[in-house]
Amino acid sequence: MDRDEEKSIIARVLAGDTEAFEALVLENQKQVYNLALRMTGSEEDANDIAQEAFIRAFRSLASFRGDSKFSVWLYRLTSNICLDFLRSRRRKKTVSMSWFAADDDEPAELEIPDERFSPHTELERRELRSAIQRALARLPDDMREVLLLREVGGLSYDEIAASLSLEEGTVKSRIFRARKKLCKILSGDGNFPAEISSDKAKGV
Amino acid sequence: MATCDEYLEMLSASLDGELDSDGEDRLRADENRGCAAGEAFRSVSRELRQLDEVPEGFAASIMERIAAGEAPRAVKKPLWKRYTAAAACLVLICAAAIGLSPDKEAIASTMGDIETAAPSVSAADADGDAVVRAELFASKSDSVTPAYIDGVVFDAGYAGGAVIYSQDSEFHPSDADAAELLGLLEYLDSAEAPADGPDYEIALAGGSVIDLWLSGGKAVCSLDGTAYIPAGSTEEIQDIIEDIMN
Numbered sequence: 513m514d515r516d517e518e519k520s521i522i523a524r525v526l527a528g529d530t531e532a533f534e535a536l537v538l539e540n541q542k543q544v545y546n547l548a549l550r551m552t553g554s555e556e557d558a559n560d561i562a563q564e565a566f567i568r569a570f571r572s573l574a575s576f577r578g579d580s581k582f583s584v585w586l587y588r589l590t591s592n593i594c595l596d597f598l599r600s601r602r603r604k605k606t607v608s609m610s611w612f613a614a615d616d617d618e619p620a621e622l623e624i625p626d627e628r629f630s631p632h633t634e635l636e637r638r639e640l641r642s643a644i645q646r647a648l649a650r651l652p653d654d655m656r657e658v659l660l661l662r663e664v665g666g667l668s669y670d671e672i673a674a675s676l677s678l679e680e681g682t683v684k685s686r687i688f689r690a691r692k693k694l695c696k697i698l699s700g701d702g703n704f705p706a707e708i709s710s711d712k713a714k715g716v
Numbered sequence: 717m718a719t720c721d722e723y724l725e726m727l728s729a730s731l732d733g734e735l736d737s738d739g740e741d742r743l744r745a746d747e748n749r750g751c752a753a754g755e756a757f758r759s760v761s762r763e764l765r766q767l768d769e770v771p772e773g774f775a776a777s778i779m780e781r782i783a784a785g786e787a788p789r790a791v792k793k794p795l796w797k798r799y800t801a802a803a804a805c806l807v808l809i810c811a812a813a814i815g816l817s818p819d820k821e822a823i824a825s826t827m828g829d830i831e832t833a834a835p836s837v838s839a840a841d842a843d844g845d846a847v848v849r850a851e852l853f854a855s856k857s858d859s860v861t862p863a864y865i866d867g868v869v870f871d872a873g874y875a876g877g878a879v880i881y882s883q884d885s886e887f888h889p890s891d892a893d894a895a896e897l898l899g900l901l902e903y904l905d906s907a908e909a910p911a912d913g914p915d916y917e918i919a920l921a922g923g924s925v926i927d928l929w930l931s932g933g934k935a936v937c938s939l940d941g942t943a944y945i946p947a948g949s950t951e952e953i954q955d956i957i958e959d960i961m962n
Contacts, residue, residue, distance in 0.1 A: 530782060537775045545774065546767045559771050566778045637763075644763050662732055663764035669734050688728040695756040 513539045518582045525573055533573075537566055540583050544590050546664045551594035551656065553649055561597060565590040580674060587665040588675045591657050598653060647697040651690055658683060659690040720753065727754055731761045 513535075524532040544565050549558035569576075569586050576585055648656055658676070661667045669687075673680040726743045729735040735743065 531779070533782065534775060534779050537778055541770045541774055542767050545770045549768060550764070555771070559774070562770070563774070563778050563781070567781055570782050640759070641763055641766075644760060660764070663761060664767065669732065684729060684734065687732065688725050691728055691757050691760060692724065692753075694760055695753055698756065698760070 515578075515581055519578060522573060522576065522578075522582065525570070533570055536569075536582060536586075540586055541566075543583070543587060543665050547587060547590050547660055548594055550645070550648060550660050550664055551591070552597065553645055557597065561593050562590065565593055568593070580671065583665070584667055584671045584675050587661055587667065591661060595653055595657065643698055644694065647694050650697055651693060655686055655690040655693070658686045659694075662687055724753055724757060727757055731757065 518536070521532050521535050525536075541562070545558055545562040548561040548565070549555060552558055552561065565586065569589055576582065648660075651659070658672060661672050661675075662669075667675070669680050669683045672678070673683045676683070678686075723743070723746050726735055726739050726746075730740060730743055
């Protein structure tokens with residue numbers, strides 16, 4: 513759906529054709545739902561939040577200025593609801609304790625051998641997905657938000673920057689750091705896979 | 717040749733279609749360097765871009781709510797269906813509240829070599845197997861800062877605390893954490909309890925988080941936005957746990 517189509521639908525909705533809003537729902541529902549799912553880690557919460565995002569978007573449609581794509585505005589709205597939701601679940605912490613598996617002395621941090629990064633079987637895919645979701649939960653909210661707007665929402669750096677009032681360079685670097693941190697968590701040992709060769713060895 | 721970090725930065729931008737053509741050339745030139753993290757980057761990105769289908773009736777539900785003129789509302793607090801976490805939460809505060817509402821004489825008389833300071837509280841599944849169990853324990857340590865709980869001398873030097881068992885997992889706070897937890901619990905039912913105290917977070921493997929803090933002298937345990945304050949008998953609380961689990 514291009515911007516002209518969006519504008520046309522929005523105009524119809526604002527003129528009283530409520531049913532026309534469904535086209536916007538169908539166009540964006542997958543991204544909105546998956547944004548919420550990845551932010552919260554819960555299907556039930558994601559369903560509630562995603563529905564709420566569309567309801568709020570409908571109610572505040574008149575305030576949508578059209579200077580970005582509707583989807584950008586909507587995904588940002590979704591992300592905000594997720595962040596509010598996550599914050600309301602937390603309290604200020606001074607001590608953090610972790611749940612340990614009975615046999616382990618270390619926290620149950622997943623270690624993925626390198627070959628798992630190329631899952632071949634359905635089981636491996638599910639395991640990777642599960643591991644990534646757990647790792648996502650450990651990213652700071654703002655880092656997770658930017659990464660998911662990119663990966664799930666499909667927004668460009670420029671769109672994310674405009675929507676979050678950030679510099680484009682900040683968006684780029686935040687996404688890079690989010691990926692790096694995710695991979696670090698997934699590797700389990702806190703060390704990034706070492707360079708295969710140093711600059712010096714390559715004579716750079 | 718770029719460093720690994722520089723390579724990964726270029727790869728990150730390339731995955732997002734945000735690398736210029738010079739950058740793409742440099743990236744291609746570096747592709748065979750075998751930087752293992754590069755494959756991890758690609759794989760994570762690939763996985764995140766796989767979108768689940770929306771629940772059945774999703775759009776229809778939204779349109780119904782719009783048609784009904786429903787006003788926007790705050791997202792409702794999630795129901796806790798993860799009974800193990802919920803049960804652990806209740807059991808923890810139950811143990812904290814009941815366990816340290818002491819059989820004063822029993823505790824006082826055995827202060828020398830206490831192994832367990834309080835009865836355990838447990839919840840069982842339909843087969844009668846203990847699913848979640850909490851025990852408070854105290855074992856002697858070298859620190860001897862006495863504390864008073866409800867008029868009973870409870871030596872905070874005891875490195876004790878709570879142990880929660882759930883299926884095949886156990887939660888053991890570290891000595892330092894246990895001492896802090898005891899410090900928190902020493903204010904139970906005390907008129908001098910601070911209005912606010914330190915807060916504790918217990919992170920469970922499935923992503924649930926139990927919050928534990930003081931409010932008005934009571935330990936409050938919260939899971940997913942629902943707070944539990946010890947009240948009622950052990951039996952009443954266990955009934956609640958069983959309802960949750962069934």
